[in-house]
Amino acid sequence: MLPLYHFILFLSVLQCSSGLFPTPSAQVTFGRRTPRLFGREATAATSPDVTETIRRESIEQYEEILADGAFSNMRKNGTMIFLEDLEKTSDYIHDNFDAILFDCDGVLYRGADPIPDASASLKALIRKGKNILFVTNNAGASRMQLRDKLANILDCEDLTEKQMVSSGYSAAKYLERALEDRGVPMDRANVHVIGSAGLCDELRSFRCRVTGGPSRDGPPPSMSREELADYSFAEEERRGKVDAVVVGLDTAFDYRKLCVAVVLLQRHPGCLLVATNEDAYDLVGSDARHLPGNGALVRAIEHASQRDAINVGKPSRILAELLSDRYGLDPSRTLFVGDRLDTDIKFGKDGGMKSALVLTGCTTVEKLIEVGMGTEEEPLPHIILPHMGLMGK
Amino acid sequence: MLPLYHFILFLSVLQCSSGLFPTPSAQVTFGRRTPRLFGREATAATSPDVTETIRRESIEQYEEILADGAFSNMRKNGTMIFLEDLEKTSDYIHDNFDAILFDCDGVLYRGADPIPDASASLKALIRKGKNILFVTNNAGASRMQLRDKLANILDCEDLTEKQMVSSGYSAAKYLERALEDRGVPMDRANVHVIGSAGLCDELRSFRCRVTGGPSRDGPPPSMSREELADYSFAEEERRGKVDAVVVGLDTAFDYRKLCVAVVLLQRHPGCLLVATNEDAYDLVGSDARHLPGNGALVRAIEHASQRDAINVGKPSRILAELLSDRYGLDPSRTLFVGDRLDTDIKFGKDGGMKSALVLTGCTTVEKLIEVGMGTEEEPLPHIILPHMGLMGK
Incomplete structure (x- = not known):
């Protein structure tokens, strides 16, 4: 089993340049390099095994980022990398954002399996009065169907149709x-x-x-x-x-x-x-096909x-304008949480929001290493989290 | 019924600049402007009606080119426009080309209907010893199936599998x-x-x-x-x-x-x-859908x-190289006959051949007017013919 990091790293350009944080790449074991089980379609209901698998894989992805030098690229870009510290991570989110927008598949759940602690984290954010929206490119469900699906998977009956923004x-x-x-x-x-x-x-x-x-x-x-x-x-x-x-x-x-x-x-x-x-x-199936x-x-x-x-989906301006017109968000106090660079993170950045990438969905370590400092089409996020279960406590 | 032009116009830049040929646009009646019945799928076997329809429509297309000023664009480009003179047209083809490459659908036939006089024209070219190849982007038939189809539609048993170059x-x-x-x-x-x-x-x-x-x-x-x-x-x-x-x-x-x-x-x-x-x-069906x-x-x-x-189809260089390697053509003495600017005519030009557009297929008068002097992707042909039935006698 690989070690967990029980601390939080603020790796903005200023903080990194202060030299306070040693590069942790020497501390980690190098993990697998092949694409993983992200976005898998679950065939059974949620089980502790699935939850543990998701958690372990997202941590392994971290290990690889750190070991591979992609870490220093991101640091240069000002990206902050949060590791497994619930208290510090959730405090940071709470202090800096009034509205939190979630992509759904790969962020809140994979197939029918909720992401570890996603439910608890979400309920904590609601309790703190955050403006929560769910913004998905999946047009397969109506807003009411999406609400029911999320309420069911996340065991959270407080969600409303108005919070659902499907493409x-x-x-x-x-x-x-x-x-x-x-x-x-x-x-x-x-x-x-x-x-x-x-x-x-x-x-x-x-x-x-x-x-x-x-x-x-x-x-x-x-x-x-x-x-x-x-x-x-x-x-x-x-x-x-x-x-x-x-x-x-x-x-x-x-x-x-x-x-x-x-x-x-x-x-x-x-x-x-x-x-x-x-x-x-x-990416679906056990081989991430x-x-x-x-x-x-x-x-x-x-x-x-x-x-x-x-x-009209992410990363279009049409969707950004819909959000801004209908929900009156202050982009500087809004965080977009997603699992894809070319849709979620680009959408957040183009809309003037902060963006957070979680490693429970489409984006693999290989992809992060490949994009380096990011591109116009695939920008780096402001924040990387192993999974959204750390966002609220 | 619109008049037929029983003469041939050589409208190369030199010839036009000599002022020998009056612009015939004043002589013609302006025809319909909507897309026509080109590339129609025939539901019955060939009939005189279909043949007559194809002939009439290709002539009407001519009328419109001439009436609409597209004519002068083409003239500036050096394109020669041949009208309804079998003798002069076939003599010109005979004198200038050793190899003649035909696209199939829209040039030799439409659905199951042969183009007027295509059979007689083809047989005349074979009799004169021309190197005839059939070069189609349709990969739906094997070469032997294509040979049998052409032999049947064009009533010409002399065709061989080797003459068939499908994608x-x-x-x-x-x-x-x-x-x-x-x-x-x-x-x-x-x-x-x-x-x-x-x-x-x-x-x-x-x-x-x-x-x-x-x-x-x-x-x-x-x-x-x-x-x-x-x-x-x-x-x-x-x-x-x-x-x-x-x-x-x-x-x-x-x-x-x-x-x-x-x-x-x-x-x-x-x-x-x-x-x-x-x-x-x-373009298929009676509404050219x-x-x-x-x-x-x-x-x-x-x-x-x-x-x-x-x-590997038209207009790719891969197909041009296949033709050149296998059939040893001299591009300067080769004519590519087709009905599409973006595949046939581009392919002919890119391969250093001369190209002929027939008006029995995809390219409408509207398209010719729209492209004006032609573009990189949709170049004008060297020659325009109403239909291929004029090529051999």
């Missing part, structure tokens, strides 16, 4: 505003969806008419290219126009759905093309339609 | 060379295919082992995300490694196939990713795997 909700809010500007109120809008029932429900809650999704509307489940060349689009165009095509991750995505979306975009030149996110992949994310579907539609989609 | 063949030839360089002879190579049975057959004719395609190998036809997180890849990895993923248009493409390709690319970092082409869409091309599938795989595919 499906962002898509609906964006359409409401953009179509209004074109003189189309939502209750007269016609929206075609590639995505889940939850995304359709979210859009329908804004009173627009929805075709596509997993519903019985639209074309039959299997069509040849010849049938697609003749398909009438009567259902999709029942109101005479299609105002938007919205794309969320759809595991039933196929060539037929691609065709329908592309031909609708061709036939309705004013039609908006909205991506709930452009994520390339998720890359299962394609919504971005892959979006790229297919963009290429065939020769259009650029409007991204 | 599936190009993929196989590319893999043979690239894998040999890595010490993997084709008879020990393991290739995973997204694409048709014809593409699989073409690859198997090079003796490699093929998984995927429409075969019974690989995963069951429908899998949930959870099943995809656990899928073993035992069939794909039976030999312990996967050397290449080859992507051809697959109308049974779905999220499951996307996942399998992406995870194989992740698990086999040395695995090549090969695109038979990157075409965005084809955009049905997505193979490029859409390629973009999805590229984004999810964070890799760039190697394109």
